[in-house]
Amino acid sequence: MGLQVYIDGKFVPEDEAKVSVYDHGLLYGDGVFEGIRVYKRRLFMLDEHLKRLFNGAKVIRLNIPVPLEELKDKIRETVRINEIDEGYVRLVVTRGKGDLGLSPFKCGTPNIIVIASTIKIYPDEVYRDGLKIITVATRRNNPDALSPQIKSLNYLNHILAHFEVVNASADEGLMLNDQGYITECVVDNFFIVMDGKVITPPTNVGALHGITREAVFRLCAEHSIMIEEQNLSLVEAYMSDEAFLTGTAAEIAPITYIDDRPIGDGKPGPVTKRLMDAFKEYRENNGVPID
Ligand code: PXG
Numbered sequence: 160m161g162l163q164v165y166i167d168g169k170f171v172p173e174d175e176a177k178v179s180v181y182d183h184g185l186l187y188g189d190g191v192f193e194g195i196r197v198y199k200r201r202l203f204m205l206d207e208h209l210k211r212l213f214n215g216a217k218v219i220r221l222n223i224p225v226p227l228e229e230l231k232d233k234i235r236e237t238v239r240i241n242e243i244d245e246g247y248v249r250l251v252v253t254r255g256k257g258d259l260g261l262s263p264f265k266c267g268t269p270n271i272i273v274i275a276s277t278i279k280i281y282p283d284e285v286y287r288d289g290l291k292i293i294t295v296a297t298r299r300n301n302p303d304a305l306s307p308q309i310k311s312l313n314y315l316n317h318i319l320a321h322f323e324v325v326n327a328s329a330d331e332g333l334m335l336n337d338q339g340y341i342t343e344c345v346v347d348n349f350f351i352v353m354d355g356k357v358i359t360p361p362t363n364v365g366a367l368h369g370i371t372r373e374a375v376f377r378l379c380a381e382h383s384i385m386i387e388e389q390n391l392s393l394v395e396a397y398m399s400d401e402a403f404l405t406g407t408a409a410e411i412a413p414i415t416y417i418d419d420r421p422i423g424d425g426k427p428g429p430v431t432k433r434l435m436d437a438f439k440e441y442r443e444n445n446g447v448p449i450d
Pocket residue numbers: 194317343344345346347348366367368369370371372405406407408409
């Protein structure tokens with residue numbers, strides 16, 4: 160049996176879950192979304208995801224038509240009725256149906272979509288051997304044009320970067336800003352470890368404020384690992400002892416090669432491994448129950 164998707168205030172079979180061709184989410188990429196993990200029938204860092212969604216919506220002046228608590232219940236219900244014990248939720252809020260003109264003021268009620276499904280992650284070897292990543296030529300969106308802190312429905316910046324990653328047969332890509340500083344990976348946040356200290360670029364260089372990134376800050380505090388935000392150049396990344404990336408789908412994954420340079424000894428490092436273990440424990444013991 161197919162999935163039941165929540166759309167337009169009701170549950171419908173996935174084949175019947177459709178949006179209007181006049182929805183500005185489709186016509187203009189006008190909307191926001193979240194990807195949320197389910198571990199052991201619990202929604203991982205749900206409040207943080209919802210906060211980011213509502214904040215992004217506020218910036219683009221999109222009024223999400225249900226209160227946060229009600230939306231939370233709808234997400235839990237969607238996971239429950241689809242019997243997803245371990246999986247992934249895609250939450251999408253579009254501007255809604257308008258006319259062919261740009262104006263968001265002509266749109267009706269924003270459309271809320273919740274899809275609860277499973278997710279294909281990297282194969283196990285990646286977590287043991289590490290990822291090989293490249294620097295892509297596509298620069299991360301300039302925050303003055305479209306803030307990377309809004310998880311908007313326009314992902315063309317990432318899609319163009321993704322083509323480069325695939326073309327190079329790499330696992331992920333590093334995106335620089337227009338000043339040449341590292342921002343983040345194509346769909347993950349980026350970290351290095353230098354002399355035992357974890358370093359990640361500040362989000363204002365042009366990176367998404369990742370929820371898994373946030374978890375890494377908490378884990379470092381809990382495990383007395385030094386962590387700080389710092390502008391990073393590519394050369395600093397090449398010279399680092401360890402590197403890793405974080406994302407809802409990828410979780411914490413070691414990076415062992417950047418642009419064909421081995422990072423450290425070309426194997427996942429001790430701090431990365433400690434954080435990966437700590438994350439495993441953290442995700443098993445946290446989250447909002449679906450029942
Ligand atoms: N940066 C960007 C640009 C992202 O899109 C992350 C970082 C990691 O953030 P979280 O909050 O997930 O720790 C993302 C994640 C996927 C997928 O299926 C992930 C994202 C977007 C689209 C697809 O892996 N966002």
